[in-house]
Amino acid sequence: MDLHSIGPLAWLIPTFTALAFVVIIGMIVTDRASKNAAWVAVAGIGASTLLALPTFLAALGSASGHGEGEAGGLAIAPFVKQWAWLPMGRDGALNLGIMVDPLSAAAVAMVTVVCTAIFVFASAYMEGEFNNYRDARTGLPDPRTGRNRYARFFAYVSLFATGMLGFVLSSNLLQALLFWEVMGLCSFLLIGFWNFKPSAAAAAKKAFLTTRVGDCFFFLGILGLYWVFGSVDYADMLSKAGIEKLHALAPFAVDIAGHVYAVPVIPLLALLVFGGSVGKSAMFPLHVWLPDAMEGPTPVSALIHAATMVSAGVFLVARMYPVFSAATPDHPGYISGPMFVVAALGAFTAILAATIAVAQYDIKRVLAYSTVSQLGFMVAALGIGAYVAAVFHLLTHAFFKALLFLGSGSVIHGMEHGMHHGQDGHGDGHGSGHGSGHDEQAAPYQPRRIGGVLAADPMDPQDMRNMGGLAGKMPWTFRTYVIGTAALTGIPLLAGFWSKDEILAEAFHKGVQSQIAIALIVYVLLTAAAFFTSFYMWRQVFMVYAGKPSTEMAAHAHESSPAMTGPLIFLSIFAALLGFVGVPEGLPGIGPALGNPFHHFVGALTASGSHFEALAFDWTPMLISTVVAFLGLGAAWWVYGRDPAAARARDPLARLGRLWALLNNKYNLDEVYGLVVTSNPRIHGEADVTEHDKTVAERLGKLIGLTDAFSRLNGQIDARLVDGAVNLAARLGEKFSRFNGLLDRYVVDGAVNLVAFAGLDLSRGLKLLQTGRVQQYALIVLFALLFLVGALVM
Amino acid sequence: MAMIPLWWYLMVAAGLFTIGLYGALVRKNAVSVLMGIELMLNAVNVNAVAFWRYVSPTAKAAAGADRPVGDFVVGMDGQVFAVVVIALAAAEAAVGLAMVIALYRSRRSFNLPQMDQLQG
Numbered sequence: 001m002d003l004h005s006i007g008p009l010a011w012l013i014p015t016f017t018a019l020a021f022v023v024i025i026g027m028i029v030t031d032r033a034s035k036n037a038a039w040v041a042v043a044g045i046g047a048s049t050l051l052a053l054p055t056f057l058a059a060l061g062s063a064s065g066h067g068e069g070e071a072g073g074l075a076i077a078p079f080v081k082q083w084a085w086l087p088m089g090r091d092g093a094l095n096l097g098i099m100v101d102p103l104s105a106a107a108v109a110m111v112t113v114v115c116t117a118i119f120v121f122a123s124a125y126m127e128g129e130f131n132n133y134r135d136a137r138t139g140l141p142d143p144r145t146g147r148n149r150y151a152r153f154f155a156y157v158s159l160f161a162t163g164m165l166g167f168v169l170s171s172n173l174l175q176a177l178l179f180w181e182v183m184g185l186c187s188f189l190l191i192g193f194w195n196f197k198p199s200a201a202a203a204a205k206k207a208f209l210t211t212r213v214g215d216c217f218f219f220l221g222i223l224g225l226y227w228v229f230g231s232v233d234y235a236d237m238l239s240k241a242g243i244e245k246l247h248a249l250a251p252f253a254v255d256i257a258g259h260v261y262a263v264p265v266i267p268l269l270a271l272l273v274f275g276g277s278v279g280k281s282a283m284f285p286l287h288v289w290l291p292d293a294m295e296g297p298t299p300v301s302a303l304i305h306a307a308t309m310v311s312a313g314v315f316l317v318a319r320m321y322p323v324f325s326a327a328t329p330d331h332p333g334y335i336s337g338p339m340f341v342v343a344a345l346g347a348f349t350a351i352l353a354a355t356i357a358v359a360q361y362d363i364k365r366v367l368a369y370s371t372v373s374q375l376g377f378m379v380a381a382l383g384i385g386a387y388v389a390a391v392f393h394l395l396t397h398a399f400f401k402a403l404l405f406l407g408s409g410s411v412i413h414g415m416e417h418g419m420h421h422g423q424d425g426h427g428d429g430h431g432s433g434h435g436s437g438h439d440e441q442a443a444p445y446q447p448r449r450i451g452g453v454l455a456a457d458p459m460d461p462q463d464m465r466n467m468g469g470l471a472g473k474m475p476w477t478f479r480t481y482v483i484g485t486a487a488l489t490g491i492p493l494l495a496g497f498w499s500k501d502e503i504l505a506e507a508f509h510k511g512v513q514s515q516i517a518i519a520l521i522v523y524v525l526l527t528a529a530a531f532f533t534s535f536y537m538w539r540q541v542f543m544v545y546a547g548k549p550s551t552e553m554a555a556h557a558h559e560s561s562p563a564m565t566g567p568l569i570f571l572s573i574f575a576a577l578l579g580f581v582g583v584p585e586g587l588p589g590i591g592p593a594l595g596n597p598f599h600h601f602v603g604a605l606t607a608s609g610s611h612f613e614a615l616a617f618d619w620t621p622m623l624i625s626t627v628v629a630f631l632g633l634g635a636a637w638w639v640y641g642r643d644p645a646a647a648r649a650r651d652p653l654a655r656l657g658r659l660w661a662l663l664n665n666k667y668n669l670d671e672v673y674g675l676v677v678t679s680n681p682r683i684h685g686e687a688d689v690t691e692h693d694k695t696v697a698e699r700l701g702k703l704i705g706l707t708d709a710f711s712r713l714n715g716q717i718d719a720r721l722v723d724g725a726v727n728l729a730a731r732l733g734e735k736f737s738r739f740n741g742l743l744d745r746y747v748v749d750g751a752v753n754l755v756a757f758a759g760l761d762l763s764r765g766l767k768l769l770q771t772g773r774v775q776q777y778a779l780i781v782l783f784a785l786l787f788l789v790g791a792l793v794m
Numbered sequence: 795m796a797m798i799p800l801w802w803y804l805m806v807a808a809g810l811f812t813i814g815l816y817g818a819l820v821r822k823n824a825v826s827v828l829m830g831i832e833l834m835l836n837a838v839n840v841n842a843v844a845f846w847r848y849v850s851p852t853a854k855a856a857a858g859a860d861r862p863v864g865d866f867v868v869g870m871d872g873q874v875f876a877v878v879v880i881a882l883a884a885a886e887a888a889v890g891l892a893m894v895i896a897l898y899r900s901r902r903s904f905n906l907p908q909m910d911q912l913q914g
Contacts, residue, residue, distance in 0.1 A: 772910030775819050775827070782819070 003058040003100065007079040010055050010098045013048045013108060014165035014179075017158045020044025024155040028148050037151035038123035041158045045119050048165060049112035059105035060601060078104075080235055082171045092230055097171035099234055102602045103391060107168045107315055110395045111308060113574075114402045115161045117567035119154075121406050122299035124563035125413060126153055153193060157303060160186035164308040168315060173222045173232040176316070180218070180280070183309050184211050190304070191296040203292035210289040214279015218316075221272030225323075228265065238322045246326045270324045270338035274317060281313025281375045284349040288673060291368040291666070298409030301364055302402045310371060314378045314394050317342065321387055343383025343518050347525040350376025352667070354532035358539070359453075359653070359663035362462050363408045366540050370488065371401055373529055377503055380526060384519045386506035388603045388612050392582045393499035396487070400496055400575035403484040406568055410477040410560045411470060411544060415461035418556035453654065453664045458551060464540060465648045469549035473557045476565040478545050480572040485541050487575040489534040490629040498579030500530065501625050505584075508621035527628055534632020539640045547644030586617020803844035811837035824897065824904045828890045835883045839876040846872020 021044075024037045059079075082097020133146025163182035170176040192204025222232060228249065229236050236242050251262035277283065282290035290310065294301055304310060317324065324338050350373045357369035374397050381390035448455050456465040471478040487494040490501065504526060511520030549555040559565065582598035585591045603612040640647045654660050662668065769780075810833055817830025850872060898904060 770913060772913030773907060774909075775906060779819055782815070 003055075003062045003079050006051075006054055006058050007098075007100050008081055009051060010079075010100055010108075010169055011081070013052050013055070013112070013169060014162045016047040016051070017041075017044045017161040017165065021155050021158040021162060024151050024158065028151050028155070033147045033151035035123075035150070037154045038119070038126070041154035042116070042119045042123065044158050045112060045115050045161055048161070049116050052108045052112040052165075055100060056105045056109035059100055059102060060597075078235070080171050082233070094174055095172055095233060096175055098169045099171035100169070103315075103318060104168050106391070106395060106598075106602060107311075108165060110398050111161070111164050111168060111311075114398050114571070115157075115164075115303065115308070117571050118299050118302050118402060118406065119157065121302075121409065121564050121567040122153070122157065122297070124561050125299055125409055126150055126297065128413075128416070149193075153190075153297065156186050156189050156193070157300070160190065160303060160308060164312065167312055171234055173225065173234070173237075176319075177215075177219060177222060180276070180312060180316075181215065183280075183312060184208065184215065187211075187293070187304055187309055190300040191293045193296055193300065197295065200295040203289075203295040207289040207293050210286050211279040214276045214286055214313075217272045217275025218277075218279075221269055221274075221276065224265075224269045224272060228269070234319070238320075243322055243326050246323065264337075266323065266326050267337040270320070270326075271341060273320050273323070274338065274342055277313035277317050277379070278345070279313070280316070281310050281379065282349075282372050283313075283345050283376065283379060284352055285669075287349060287353065287372050288666075288669060290372055291365050294362065294364040294368050298364065298405060298412060301368070302405035302409070310375055311394055311398060314375060314382070314390065317379065317382050318387065318391055318394070321382065324382070325385065339383045339385065340518055341383070343380050343522050346376045346378070346380030346383050347522040347529075348376070349373070350380060350529040351525045351532070352376075354529040354536070356663055356666050357536045358532055359660055360536075361456065361464050361664075363411060363464050363467075363540065363544060364405070364462055366464075366536055367401070367404055367408060370404075370533065370537065373533060374401070374488070376529070377500065377526060380522045381503040381506065384507055384510055384516075384522055386503055388582075388599050389499065389502035389506050391602050392598055393496075393503055396495040396499040396575075396578050396582075399571055399578055400484045400487040400494075403480060403568060403571035403575050404488065406564070406571065407477055407481040407484060410474065410564050410568065411467070411481075411557075412461050413560050413564065414470065414474050414477070414557035415467065415553050417558060418553040419459065419461055450654075453651075453661055459553075461553060464543040465651075466551045467544045467549070467554045468547045468644055468648055469545070469554055470557055471545040473549075473554075474559045476559060477568060480565075480568040481545070482541060483572040484575050485537045487579075489537050489632060490530060490625055491633075492626055492629075493579070495575050495577070495579035497626075497629075498582050501622050502582065502584070504530070504625050505615060505618060505621040508624075509615050509618065527624065530625060531628045531632045534629045535636050538633045538636030542636060542640040542644050543648055546641060547648075550645060550648045584615070584617045586615075591617065800844060800848040803840060807837045807840040807844065809837075810834075810840065822904075822906055824894045824906050825891075827906065828887065828894065831890070832883055832887065835879055835886075839879050842872050842875040842879070846870075846875075 020041050023040050023044075024033075027033045027037055027040075062079075078099050078101035080097060080099045082095040082099075084093040085096040086094040088094060127150075133142055133149060134140060135142045135145070160183060163179045163186060166179035167176050167183065170179060188204050188208040191207050192200050194200045195204070225237060226232050229242060229245065231237070246266050249265045251264045252268070254261045254263050279286045293304060296304070324342065325336060353369045353372035353376060357366050357373065360366045360369060374393070378390045378393050378397070381387075381393065456463045458466060460466060483494070487496040490497045504523065507519050507523035507526060510516045511518075511523040549557075580590075580594055581596075583591055583594045583596060585594075585596045585599075599612075639652050651660075656663075665671075771777075814830045814833025814835075814837060817833065818827050819830075821827050821830060894904065897909065901908070
């Protein structure tokens with residue numbers, strides 16, 4: 001199909017899901033919410049998929065149609081259709097529109113396919129909400145609210161998909177920001193979906209506020225770009241002319257206290273835009289919201305942490321890549337200032353999150369940190385100019401991370417059913433749905449710490465220490481989970497192997513062969529992160545699936561319904577095979593046969609005219625990353641696989657002591673934030689603020705005494721000066737009011753009372769006349785008449 | 795023929811009126827008061843007819859019979875007054891008695907001095 005026949009319809013792709021959102025909200029307000037809500041949502045995203053895939057194929061056709069020599073027709077001239085939204089300025093306008101280029105076509109195909117799988121999965125996963133919702137306060141069954149909440153969930157995820165699709169397809173930065181914020185709103189609503197849990201409410205606030213910090217920078221970046229280009233359209237910014245305009249800009253002179261600093265414009269703008277990505281894609285230091293976002297229902301975790309929101313940040317950097325690389329002079333292998341920052345931050349985040357993930361016990365938290373780490377991979381790849389590799393990893397990662405999250409959802413679902421099964425004589429065997437915490441009748445769990453690490457709550461269906469032996473109980477979940485893990489850890493021939501290897505190969509090539517320091521650092525850090533990735537993922541597999549069940553819950557777990565395993569199998573096919581679209585051409589054997597279509601499609605991406613050459617194939621990095629992946633697998637087996645039950649009971653790595661506690665507690669970053677940013681340890685998303693947290697917080701407080709002193713000074717100023725002024729105003733106000741009160745009481749009221757009393761006194765005489773006796777009145781009339789007649793006569 | 799002089803009629807009417815006024819002002823029984831009012835009305839009737847007969851020019855002419863009959867009919871204003879007053883008195887009696895009965899039902903009494911609820 002030709003892109004020019006189907007392209008004009010691309011705006012329908014986000015519209016279908018938006019319609020689903022409207023319809024479901026309509027169902028809720030007219031009190032018709034039912035299980036149909038899920039099918040409306042699936043129909044919406046399904047329609048989007050059915051339109052997105054032909055669009056993708058058409059884009060593929062028109063990109064390759066022009067041949068390699070012309071650097072891709074679609075990349076030079078992306079398909080753009082836009083409508084003037086807000087005409088302004090001399091001849092400019094803010095537009096709404098769509099842009100189909102290789103990047104957005106590939107992303108939109110990925111998003112719709114993954115979202116469809118997630119929606120189908122969620123229709124079964126959220127049934128607990130539908131059937132067994134109980135009021136959080138009274139504990140009584142509340143089917144009406146349950147139905148509404150079930151429908152509300154699908155309304156939110158539909159709107160979420162709308163946000164991502166609109167963002168990916170948008171033709172300008174401002175529209176992108178709008179949809180970006182729609183995603184932010186939906187993530188707030190979905191993370192806090194179980195809003196009766198204080199931890200979920202806190203996590204939602206944390207996610208919203210943290211990403212908002214990044215969004216401020218993003219918006220500043222948009223304003224700056226508008227200032228430079230007089231337009232926010234990608235077509236104006238990312239074209240050859242646009243990049244030349246950027247180059248022509250003189251540094252921006254800033255006068256600070258008499259010193260004039262020349263601020264280079266390009267890096268400034270690039271880094272401001274990158275600020276948005278740091279928030280959305282959870283780069284250090286704004287990564288803290290993402291692990292807490294696990295408070296949401298598991299399909300949401302899959303939606304946010306795999307297919308959509310977090311990829312949006314990476315997508316943004318990829319989209320704005322010409323601006324990032326604009327400062328690069330025309331010799332290969334030079335890394336510009338902003339790209340240096342991007343690379344360093346990405347690599348640091350990758351290794352930071354990977355090490356934290358090693359020491360987590362919550363099945364979803366491990367995956368969350370893994371996501372942070374993998375996003376670090378992508379960002380670092382963009383930073384060293386490995387554009388194609390980054391986009392490739394973005395796509396493959398979406399599939400296998402969605403698979404892993406849905407798999408963990410299936411595990412949690414099974415564990416919850418096992419938990420209810422274990423409690424005989426407990427009604428219909430279903431508790432209060434997911435996420436409503438522990439059953440009231442179970443013994444309350446007292447959080448306690450062993451060696452600085454929170455002990456397992458025996459009723460927690462997400463704690464890996466409570467699992468084990470699930471391979472036999474949940475065979476399909478297990479098989480697909482292993483495929484996802486293998487793909488993520490880079491076991492050869494699976495999707496993650498090819499994409500991660502491409503990043504590492506680029507880093508190796510630039511770092512070792514071209515002698516670029518930052519690329520070498522990135523290579524070393526990412527390779528280490530890859531080792532940890534392999535280690536913690538296989539650790540998770542061994543803890544969850546191997547050995548004998550550690551608790552009754554795990555012993556009674558059973559396989560989830562086909563509506564849940566179906567999407568798992570569907571996604572695992574992609575996780576296994578998707579990598580073959582990006583196999584290096586130089587690889588002996590299959591390479592030339594497959595021809596690396598992905599690189600040809602995306603590689604000639606930018607309209608700015610840059611073309612990414614595929615690297616000459618090199619065995620060294622591929623062998624190194626394979627060895628690293630298997631080393632991680634082996635180490636995980638050595639530590640956890642030999643005796644999984646014992647490892648669950650007492651973690652062998654706990655012997656690391658304080659280092660282990662530090663990793664488990666995420667380098668105490670939440671406490672640092674609590675002190676420095678929010679000065680409230682309760683805000684950091686975990687409900688169980690224990691004595692340990694407080695002592696950690698105190699110790700850190702001594703470390704950052706400067707902040708403390710400053711806060712104290714501020715506090716003094718606040719108490720004396722600001723409060724003083726306020727109190728003075730209050731006291732003056734009180735005095736004045738008192739005076740007013742007296743005036744009112746004695747002068748105004750006095751006048752009113754005077755009139756009343758005077759009237760009363762005057763009427764006292766007349767009152768005697770009114771006796772109420774008719775005959776006396778008549779007598780008076782008579783005498784009056786006589787008097788009048790007499791007067792008349794005389 | 796020597797007619798009964800006018801002032802005789804007027805004396806009778808004045809007597810009737812005075813008796814009626816006295817009754818209306820002094821009697822404690824509500825029915826008696828009504829009767830007093832009737833008396834006063836009838837005194838007025840007597841006056842009206844008497845003045846018509848003696849003072850009104852048309853009546854004089856009719857009595858002398860030197861005028862056409864049509865004028866005589868037109869000149870019956872004193873009698874018309876009397877008829878209207880009788881009708882009015884009947885209506886007044888009906889309403890007044892109804893009120894008295896209503897009062898009696900609620901208070902078991904005709905005693906007017908007790909009915910001073912509108913006292914200021």
